[in-house]
Amino acid sequence: MIIAGRATPDDLPRLCPILSRQTNRQYGNAPVREVEVGGVRFGADRPVVIAGPCAVESREQMLELASLVKQAGADMLRGGAYKPRTSPYEFQGLGLEGLKILREASQETGLPVVTEVMDTRLVEQVAEYADMIQIGSRNMQCYPLLTEVGRTGKPVLLKRGMAASLVEWLGAAEYIAKEGNLDIVLCERGIKSYPSGEYSRYFLDLSVIQALREETFLPVIVDPSHATGVAAMVEPASRAAVEFGADGLLIEVASGRGSVLPPKCDAAQAIDPEQLRRVVEFAHAHQHRVAQSK
Ligand code: PEP
Ligand code: MN
Numbered sequence: 001m002i003i004a005g006r007a008t009p010d011d012l013p014r015l016c017p018i019l020s021r022q023t024n025r026q027y028g029n030a031p032v033r034e035v036e037v038g039g040v041r042f043g044a045d046r047p048v049v050i051a052g053p054c055a056v057e058s059r060e061q062m063l064e065l066a067s068l069v070k071q072a073g074a075d076m077l078r079g080g081a082y083k084p085r086t087s088p089y090e091f092q093g094l095g096l097e098g099l100k101i102l103r104e105a106s107q108e109t110g111l112p113v114v115t116e117v118m119d120t121r122l123v124e125q126v127a128e129y130a131d132m133i134q135i136g137s138r139n140m141q142c143y144p145l146l147t148e149v150g151r152t153g154k155p156v157l158l159k160r161g162m163a164a165s166l167v168e169w170l171g172a173a174e175y176i177a178k179e180g181n182l183d184i185v186l187c188e189r190g191i192k193s194y195p196s197g198e199y200s201r202y203f204l205d206l207s208v209i210q211a212l213r214e215e216t217f218l219p220v221i222v223d224p225s226h227a228t229g230v231a232a233m234v235e236p237a238s239r240a241a242v243e244f245g246a247d248g249l250l251i252e253v254a255s256g257r258g259s260v261l262p263p264k265c266d267a268a269q270a271i272d273p274e275q276l277r278r279v280v281e282f283a284h285a286h287q288h289r290v291a292q293s294k
Contacts, residue, residue, distance in 0.1 A: 007167045016174040027217040038112030043219035046287035048248035052078035054266040056098035066105035068273040073280040077113040091264045099129035127152040150179030190227030201229025206244040221248035
């Protein structure tokens with residue numbers, strides 16, 4: 001049967017000529033093309049750990065967490081200033097004020113920062129404050145947003161749509177690449193599947209890492225926080241992701257010291273700085289194993 005709009009990985013050379021390994025031989029058989037963000041290298045021989053709160057909630061919270069993230073040995077900061085929330089009555093983020101706080105946290109710690117943009121009208125503003133721009137799961141197929149973000153020339157963290165196939169995900173990345181921006185890092189963050197919501201938030205699809213390696217040269221990281229939605233699962237899921245060859249991790253943390261209020265969003269999936277330190281240690285130790293096996 002011929003089905004309209006059906007696409008498989010066999011169609012990638014036609015759909016994604018810039019990002020498909022088959023059509024773009026420029027990067028040869030190297031596993032990935034490195035993406036550099038403020039001195040942090042994705043796709044080099046050591047997994048990158050990005051950590052921070054779900055949302056920037058206050059200057060005090062962000063600066064405290066940034067310093068804890070730095071002490072835990074992580075490479076980059078995260079934090080949402082514009083939050084995609086299920087209901088318009090939930091906390092939407094601090095917006096421009098949040099971006100300014102992120103910049104300050106980045107300057108204080110020396111860690112580059114990634115934050116999400118949801119609105120084409122705000123791409124320029126977010127690009128001014130962020131070292132890397134995140135496109136969230138809900139907006140992976142917002143094509144005008146992908147184009148605008150591609151035009152900034154800033155590195156992009158492109159999360160997988162929660163129901164996106166590999167072809168749809170790479171098709172979205174191709175919109176950014178088409179604007180001349182190849183500094184794209186893909187982020188698997190769990191997909192909707194039959195058991196999702198019953199015992200974990202989404203279904204963490206680690207097999208996609210290997211599949212992506214075959215199809216493209218873009219680095220791939222994993223977000224075990226949104227994938228599982230359960231703090232106790234984040235550490236083992238992080239180790240599994242690193243074992244599967246992920247080029248990095250995106251992790252939500254909360255203070256754990258009780259000196260700031262509990263997070264307004266995603267509290268149940270936030271790990272504490274001590275757990276983060278163990279994850280970083282595991283991820284960074286992987287470098288040596290990779291180096292030794294070469
Ligand atoms: C986030 O990382 O802040 C986020 C909202 O994640 P996702 O887009 O994967 O749901
Ligand atoms: Mn979150």
